[in-house]
Amino acid sequence: MKFLDLAKVYIRSGAGGGGCVSFRREKFIEFGGPDGGDGGKGGSVFVEAVGGLNTLIDFRYQQHFFAQNGQHGMGSQRTGKDGDDIVLKVPVGTEIIDEDEETVIADLTEVGQRVTLARGGNGGWGNLRFKSSTNRSPSRANPGQEGVERTIWLRLKLIADAGLLGLPNAGKSTFLAAVSNARPKIADYPFTTLVPNLGVVGIDNREFVMADIPGLIEGASEGRGLGDQFLGHVERCSVLLHLVDGTSETVVEDYETIIGELEAYSDALYEKPRITVLNKIDAIDPETLEERHAALEEAVGGKVYLMSGVAKQGVNDVLRALWREISDDRLEEVEEEPWQP
Incomplete structure (x- = not known):
C-alpha cells in the first residue's frame, strides 16, 4: 500500500x-x-x-x-x-x-x-x-x-512513542528491523527509506511503538533531499533516538547537522527529550571508537550510548533508556488528567 x-x-x-x-x-x-x-x-x-x-x-x-x-x-x-x-x-x-x-x-x-x-x-x-x-x-x-x-x-502524523533521527545511512532502518518485526528496506546507499515505518518494540515485557523516518541532510528545512516533510511524524513522540554513524570521520558535525535541522523545523521538536547513540561500533577499532565517543559526548554535553544494530551490541541498554523516558511521559499525562468520580 x-x-x-x-x-x-x-x-x-x-x-x-x-x-x-x-x-x-x-x-x-x-x-x-x-x-x-x-x-x-x-x-x-x-x-x-x-x-x-x-x-x-x-x-x-x-x-x-x-x-x-x-x-x-x-x-x-x-x-x-x-x-x-x-x-x-x-x-x-x-x-x-x-x-x-x-x-x-x-x-x-x-x-x-x-x-x-x-x-x-x-x-x-x-x-x-x-x-x-x-x-x-x-x-x-x-x-x-x-x-x-x-x-x-x-x-x-503517525502516533509513536519513540522516533528515530539521523543522517541517511546512520543505521536507523537496521536498528528498527533488529528490535521489532518491521521490515523496512535496508541498503548501502542514501535515502533507502522513502516513507516512514512503524515497529512495535519489546523490552523487559513492555512494548512501545517506534517510528523510523527518512534521513535528514543539511538544508532539509529548506527542502534539500527529502526535506523535513516527514518530521511531523515524530512530533507526537515522547522521546527521540538520534543515531550517529560511528564510521563517519565527522561524527560531531553529523550530530550538529541534525540538531540544526530540528531547531529550524520547530522549537517544540528541538526541546523534546533526546537519546544520542553512536552506532556501528562493531566496524570501528577500539582506539578510534574511544576518540569519537569522547568528542561526541563533549558536543552533546551528556551521555552518549554505544551500539551496533547489526551485532546487537548495546541495543538493550538503549531500549531501556527509551522506555524510561516514555514511561515518565505517560505518567505525566495521567497526572494531568482531572479526576472524575
Whole structure:
C-alpha cells in the first residue's frame, strides 16, 4: 500500500428541502385548510478516526465528498426525507486543517473520535406551520437552507512513542528491523527509506511503538533531499533516538547537522527529550571508537550510548533508556488528567 500523509479534499453538506404549499382537497371537508409538510434536513459531513489505517491513500482517488440534499415537503402533512450523511474515515493521528493550511480544525488521536466538518441545512417549513387564528389559509413556505461547502486538508502524523533521527545511512532502518518485526528496506546507499515505518518494540515485557523516518541532510528545512516533510511524524513522540554513524570521520558535525535541522523545523521538536547513540561500533577499532565517543559526548554535553544494530551490541541498554523516558511521559499525562468520580 502506498504511503500518503497529506491530502486535499472538497466537501459539501446537503441543502435542506423546501417546504410545501398545499391545501386539503377532500370532497366533504369544507375549508380544509393548509397541509403542506416541511422539507427534510440535508446530510452532514463528518470525519472519524478508525483503526486499521495508516495512510491517506484513499483520498488520492476521491477528493470530492458531497452529502445528499433533503427532500422537499409534500402535501397531506408529509415531511421530506432527510439526506444521508457522509463519514470520512481517516487513520488515528490525522489533523484536519482549514484551507489556509494553518488553522487546525481538529486533531484525531483516538479511535472513534468524530468531528462535524459541514452541517447539513435545515429543511424549510411548509405552509401548515404558518396557519394562525388570523391567517387560516397561508400560501407561503420557506425554502431549505443551503449546504456548507469548504476545502480542507488532511495531514497524517503517525502516533509513536519513540522516533528515530539521523543522517541517511546512520543505521536507523537496521536498528528498527533488529528490535521489532518491521521490515523496512535496508541498503548501502542514501535515502533507502522513502516513507516512514512503524515497529512495535519489546523490552523487559513492555512494548512501545517506534517510528523510523527518512534521513535528514543539511538544508532539509529548506527542502534539500527529502526535506523535513516527514518530521511531523515524530512530533507526537515522547522521546527521540538520534543515531550517529560511528564510521563517519565527522561524527560531531553529523550530530550538529541534525540538531540544526530540528531547531529550524520547530522549537517544540528541538526541546523534546533526546537519546544520542553512536552506532556501528562493531566496524570501528577500539582506539578510534574511544576518540569519537569522547568528542561526541563533549558536543552533546551528556551521555552518549554505544551500539551496533547489526551485532546487537548495546541495543538493550538503549531500549531501556527509551522506555524510561516514555514511561515518565505517560505518567505525566495521567497526572494531568482531572479526576472524575
